[in-house]
Amino acid sequence: MSTQTLTSRTTERSTGTPPVPTTPSRPRAPRAWASKTAVNAVLIMLALYTLMPISWLLIAATKNRRDLFATGGFSFGEFNLLSNIHEVFTHNDGIYGRWLLNTVIYAVVGSAISSLISVAAGYAFDKYAFAGKEKLFGVVLAGVLVPGAVLTLPMYLLASKAGLTNTYWALLIPSLVNPFGVYLARVFSEGYVPYEVIEAARVDGAGEIRTFRKIALPMLAPGFMTLFLFSFTASWNNFYGALVMLNDKNLYPVNLGLHMWNISTTESPEMYSLAITGSLIAVIPLVIAFLCLQRFWRSGLTAGAVK
Amino acid sequence: MVAPVVYAGWMSVFRERSSGLGFGGVERTFAGLANYSAVLADPEFRTSFLHVATYCVLYIPVMIGGALGLALLVDSAHARAKRFFQLAFFLPHAVPGLIAAIIWIYLYTPGLSPVIEWIDGAGGSWNFFSPANSLSSMVNIAVWQWIGYNMVIFFAALQAVPREVIEAATVDGAGAWRIAVGIKVPIIRSSVVMTVLFTCVGAIQLFTEPRLLSDKAQALGNDWSPTMYIVSKAFIDQDYAGAAAASLLLALVAGALSFVVTRIGKRWQES
Numbered sequence: 055m056s057t058q059t060l061t062s063r064t065t066e067r068s069t070g071t072p073p074v075p076t077t078p079s080r081p082r083a084p085r086a087w088a089s090k091t092a093v094n095a096v097l098i099m100l101a102l103y104t105l106m107p108i109s110w111l112l113i114a115a116t117k118n119r120r121d122l123f124a125t126g127g128f129s130f131g132e133f134n135l136l137s138n139i140h141e142v143f144t145h146n147d148g149i150y151g152r153w154l155l156n157t158v159i160y161a162v163v164g165s166a167i168s169s170l171i172s173v174a175a176g177y178a179f180d181k182y183a184f185a186g187k188e189k190l191f192g193v194v195l196a197g198v199l200v201p202g203a204v205l206t207l208p209m210y211l212l213a214s215k216a217g218l219t220n221t222y223w224a225l226l227i228p229s230l231v232n233p234f235g236v237y238l239a240r241v242f243s244e245g246y247v248p249y250e251v252i253e254a255a256r257v258d259g260a261g262e263i264r265t266f267r268k269i270a271l272p273m274l275a276p277g278f279m280t281l282f283l284f285s286f287t288a289s290w291n292n293f294y295g296a297l298v299m300l301n302d303k304n305l306y307p308v309n310l311g312l313h314m315w316n317i318s319t320t321e322s323p324e325m326y327s328l329a330i331t332g333s334l335i336a337v338i339p340l341v342i343a344f345l346c347l348q349r350f351w352r353s354g355l356t357a358g359a360v361k
Numbered sequence: 362m363v364a365p366v367v368y369a370g371w372m373s374v375f376r377e378r379s380s381g382l383g384f385g386g387v388e389r390t391f392a393g394l395a396n397y398s399a400v401l402a403d404p405e406f407r408t409s410f411l412h413v414a415t416y417c418v419l420y421i422p423v424m425i426g427g428a429l430g431l432a433l434l435v436d437s438a439h440a441r442a443k444r445f446f447q448l449a450f451f452l453p454h455a456v457p458g459l460i461a462a463i464i465w466i467y468l469y470t471p472g473l474s475p476v477i478e479w480i481d482g483a484g485g486s487w488n489f490f491s492p493a494n495s496l497s498s499m500v501n502i503a504v505w506q507w508i509g510y511n512m513v514i515f516f517a518a519l520q521a522v523p524r525e526v527i528e529a530a531t532v533d534g535a536g537a538w539r540i541a542v543g544i545k546v547p548i549i550r551s552s553v554v555m556t557v558l559f560t561c562v563g564a565i566q567l568f569t570e571p572r573l574l575s576d577k578a579q580a581l582g583n584d585w586s587p588t589m590y591i592v593s594k595a596f597i598d599q600d601y602a603g604a605a606a607a608s609l610l611l612a613l614v615a616g617a618l619s620f621v622v623t624r625i626g627k628r629w630q631e632s
Contacts (some may be wrong), residue, residue, distance in 0.1 A: 089537070090439040097434055100427075101449040104509060107464045108452065110475060114467075127475020199619040203566040204612045207591050207604050293459040294568045294588060298595075309459040316463050317576065330467065333460045344455035345448070 108337070115334040119324050138331040145328055152304060153311040154336075157290070159222060160307050164229045165285035172232050173278050176239020177270055181252060191240075197233030203294055210298045224299040225307070229289055235281050242277030243270070283347060290340070308336045396606035400594075406607060409590045410614075417564050420500045425557055428508050432515035433541045447516065450509030458506065462573040465502045469577070492580035502570050511556050518549040558622040565615050568592075587611045 110127055115138055121131025142150050179191055209228050213219045218227070247270050255265040271278075296310045303314070315329040400406050431450060435443050453461065468474045469489035480487050489498040522545055530540050546553075568588040575581035575589075583597065584590035591611065595604035 086439075090441075093434050093437055093439040094441055097431070097440060097446050100431060101446060104450050104453050104505065107461075107468060107505065108456070110468065111464055114473075123472050127473070127478055196616075199623070200612045200616045201562060201566055201619070203568065203588065204608060204615050206588075207595055207608045210595075211601060211605060290457045291459070291569075293457075294566075294592075298592065309457055312463060313459060313573070316466075316573070320576070326467070326473065329463065333463055337456050337460055340457070341452065341455045344452070 108341075111330060111334050111337070115327075115331045117327070119327050122327055122330075123323075135331075138327055139335065142328055142331045142335060149303065150308075150311065150332060150335075153306050153308040156222075156305060157307040157309075157336075160225050160229070160292075161286050161289040164226050164289055165282050168230045168232050168285050169235065169278050169281040171230060172235030172239045172281055173242075173271070173274050174239075174266065175236045176241075177243045177247070177266060177274065179236070179240045180243035181247070181249070181270075194233045194236050198237055203292075206295050206298055209295075213299065219299055220301050220305065222305065225292070225296060228295065229285065229292070232281075232285060235285065238281060238284075239274070239277060242274055242280075246273045246277060279347075308332075312336065396602045397610065400603055400607045400610060405584050406587070406590055409584055409587045412585050413564050413567060413587065416496065416500065416567065417561060419496065420503055420564070421557055421560055423500065424504045424508055425511065425553065425560065427504065428511035428556075429515055429546070429553060431508065431512045432519055433545060435512070435516055436519040436545070437537055437541070439537075447509075447513060450512050452509065453505050454507070454510045456506070458569045459573070461506050462502055462570050465498075465505065466573060466577060469498055490574075490578040492578070495574055495578035495581055498578070499570050499574055502574075507560070511560075514552060514556060515549060518552040519545055522548050555622070555626055558618070558625065562615060562619050562622060565611070565618065 113128060113130060114122060116133050116135040117125065117131040118134040118137070121134075125131040175194075179187065179194075206228075210219065210224075213224050213227075218224050251269060251273070252265060255269050260268065290309070292307075293309050293313065296307050297313070300306060300310065303311070306314070312329060312332050315325050315332060319325045319329060434440055435446055440446065456464070468476050471477050477487070477489075488494060526544060526548075527540055530544055535543070566588055567586045571581055571585045572589055575583065575585060583593040587607070588611070591604050591607045594600050594607060
């Protein structure tokens with residue numbers, strides 16, 4: 055349908071003849087041209103606005119300390135990107151590499167396990183009947199209503215009682231349970247896994263766990279990916295939780311480490327180039343991942359919007 | 362297979378119970394309520410909500426209006442390179458909130474910032490960290506991060522507008538502007554309202570941007586937003602019980618807000 059509309063529109067525009075012959079055709083063409091220019095000019099201006107900070111970061115990361123302040127923001131100084139990167143990874147015995155590794159643990163491992171738990175729970179809510187199921191699901195829905203960040207401090211108090219603050223668990227455990235993920239996984243399970251398939255597997259003698267692992271899980275793979283992306287982004291953005299839970303620099307995720315470098319710029323301005331290059335290195339994999347995984351976040355966004 | 366469900370269910374109950382009873386109640390059985398009234402009586406706590414409200418008054422029209430305008434422009438027949446623009450607008454969302462705040466703070470810092478160079482070059486002057494300007498500096502960071510995200514949502518909704526309706530309006534002689542305002546916006550108004558409500562739920566948890574800005578713009582203080590208030594209560598005043606009470610009050614407000622959101626969403630789905 056949309057292609058049809060598109061062609062009818064283009065023909066109308068390309069011929070330049072308006073549908074009603076009494077209207078003179080000449081004034082209309084320049085007006086269309088003018089509004090086309092105006093529309094695209096506005097879009098280009100806004101694209102410059104959204105792209106400017108990242109491009110500035112890219113240029114600033116190539117400068118040494120002196121050029122950072124001495125040259126204009128968008129003009130290049132001496133090319134020092136490699137030595138900046140070298141400095142980021144060697145400063146303080148290479149703690150930045152450690153932060154990157156920690157981030158991988160928190161964000162990748164944490165999100166993978168959390169998505170798996172959500173998918174399993176959602177699948178169970180959808181396909182099994184058990185006592186108090188809807189009540190339990192009501193509890194999950196109540197969990198969806200209260201945003202996680204709001205409960206960070208109670209979680210900290212609980213963790214400090216259990217002696218878990220300042221450990222990997224302090225950030226991992228809260229991220230494992232995701233009520234919204236369970237809710238979404240139930241919807242996915244309803245949509246992707248037909249009962250007949252489960253029945254067939256049972257008749258063939260597969261156990262419940264095997265049915266889930268070999269049959270349902272592969273069918274739920276796109277849902278898993280969407281959940282993983284949601285949870286990954288949340289974990290990456292979880293500055294508040296990390297700030298509250300962690301004290302030990304060796305356990306910091308990269309964003310908390312960058313925050314520390316950023317704070318120290320007030321006393322030692324040479325930290326600026328570390329903070330800038332460190333930010334760039336942290337952002338690049340994410341930007342690439344977003345470009346590659348477009349399909350998934352698009353479907354995730356619309357799923358969230360329709361809900 | 363029941364185990365993870367029970368675990369998830371148990372955790373979500375456990376989380377709420379432990380925070381309420383575990384810390385308001387167990388340690389000091391009846392001091393629980395006193396903490397709540399103390400927090401509620403604290404003017405700093407109440408102003409932190411007021412701050413978020415003023416933030417929303419500035420932020421929501423700019424961000425939602427901008428996103429809607431962009432979506433309509435990209436949807437219009439005049440736009441070229443639609444995929445490129447969608448990507449360019451969405452890209453900031455791939456940048457983690459903290460790094461976005463750091464980049465913008467550097468773009469606000471005299472000496473580092475090309476933006477200040479441009480303003481000076483044009484003969485103006487602007488201090489992004491002054492008490493009067495810090496709110497708009499904060500709003501700008503948030504707009505940058507979220508405008509493309511919401512634009513993609515609106516654009517998806519606009520794609521679902523039946524093309525016959527627009528064709529009919531065109532034949533009737535309506536211009537692009539009238540079609541946008543009179544037809545497209547009313548059709549997608551439910552996604553606009555939902556986005557506004559979700560933005561409010563997000564704003565109540567505002568932390569990263571004011572926290573980072575407050576290092577440079579001292580006027581913002583330690584407890585500008587409710588979450589900042591909770592952190593400073595816990596880690597500067599060492600008042601854990603008070604911080605827990607404030608957290609639960611915030612959770613209550615946030616929960617009520619999201620309840621309203623889902624309610625409205627459901628009603629729309631049914632009608």
